[in-house]
Amino acid sequence: RQMCIRDSINAEYMGYDVLFEILLINRTQKTMQNVSVEFSMQGDLTIVDKPLMVTLAPAQSVMVKAGIKIASSEAGTIFASISYENSAGITQAYLTTNEISVDILDFIYPAEISENRFRALWLKYEWENKVTVNVAHLSLEEYLARLEKTFRLKLLTPLNKLGVGSVVSANFYARTKLDDDFLVNVSLERAPDDRFNGYVRPVSYTHLTLPTIYSV
Numbered sequence: 001r002q003m004c005i006r007d008s009i010n011a012e013y014m015g016y017d018v019l020f021e022i023l024l025i026n027r028t029q030k031t032m033q034n035v036s037v038e039f040s041m042q043g044d045l046t047i048v049d050k051p052l053m054v055t056l057a058p059a060q061s062v063m064v065k066a067g068i069k070i071a072s073s074e075a076g077t078i079f080a081s082i083s084y085e086n087s088a089g090i091t092q093a094y095l096t097t098n099e100i101s102v103d104i105l106d107f108i109y110p111a112e113i114s115e116n117r118f119r120a121l122w123l124k125y126e127w128e129n130k131v132t133v134n135v136a137h138l139s140l141e142e143y144l145a146r147l148e149k150t151f152r153l154k155l156l157t158p159l160n161k162l163g164v165g166s167v168v169s170a171n172f173y174a175r176t177k178l179d180d181d182f183l184v185n186v187s188l189e190r191a192p193d194d195r196f197n198g199y200v201r202p203v204s205y206t207h208l209t210l211p212t213i214y215s216v
Contacts, residue, residue: 018102020066024082026056032084037064043076045069045102056084070178076102107176110154118156118171121181121203128203135188135196143196144170144186153184166190168198180205 026032037051049067056062068078078100085091113121135143141159148155153172162168172184181204188198 018068018070020068022051022064022066022080023061024054024056024064025061026058029058031058031087032056033087035062035082035084037066038081038083039066039068040079040081041068041076042079043102045076045078070102070107078102105152107178108152108174108182109177110148110152111173111175112154113156113173113181115156115171118173118183122183122185125181125183125203125205127205128201131200131202133188133196133198133200140168140188140196147184147186147200148172151184153182168196 022037024035024037033055034053035056036053039047039050041047046069047066048069049065051064051066054062054064070076080097080100082095082097083091138146140162144155147153151172151174153174155170156173157170162170166189168186168188168190170186172186174182174184176182183203185201185203186198187201188196191197
């Protein structure tokens with residue numbers, strides 16, 4: 001390859017924006033003029049600061065930056081391509097980078113909320129998902145702790161008030177960096193073989209994709 005970008009692109013969250021740092025390396029013995037990085041997005045993503053066009057001498061490396069505005073907590077995908085001109089000013093073939101996924105889990109942080117407020121929000125928000133789960137090889141406490149850690153949630157229900165008999169119910173809460181509420185209810189029933197079967201129900205103002213919830 002004549003030119004490459006570093007395998008990992010650094011991304012730093014700045015309020016509602018993401019700042020990308022892209023390392024461009026000229027691995028040839030020829031000067032590359034007007035090296036340009038172009039972004040395209042799927043989802044509620046908008047580029048607000050385009051990377052500067054640069055010239056790369058042989059074996060030279062340059063770091064360029066791009067700012068991307070994130071308008072919602074929905075998942076999105078970022079694509080990038082790189083073009084350059086040779087010494088004659090002729091545009092050379094495009095190089096396409098791997099796609100970069102914007103994951104909702106990058107935006108969530110655990111937060112506290114009162115039980116009354118939780119119930120009010122649960123009734124208010126329209127988007128809800130219902131995921132069937134089957135818990136084996138984990139105790140109830142271990143499973144809830146894994147949910148809490150994996151999805152960056154705050155368990156609101158005290159362990160001694162999870163339920164009676166074989167039926168268990170627990171509430172979790174988190175917020176996103178875009179100030180969206182993220183509510184989760186877990187309803188499980190203990191089977192005779194000590195497995196737990198039931199549902200995990202995320203509720204929010206907007207659609208939140210949690211593909212890994214099936215494997216927790």
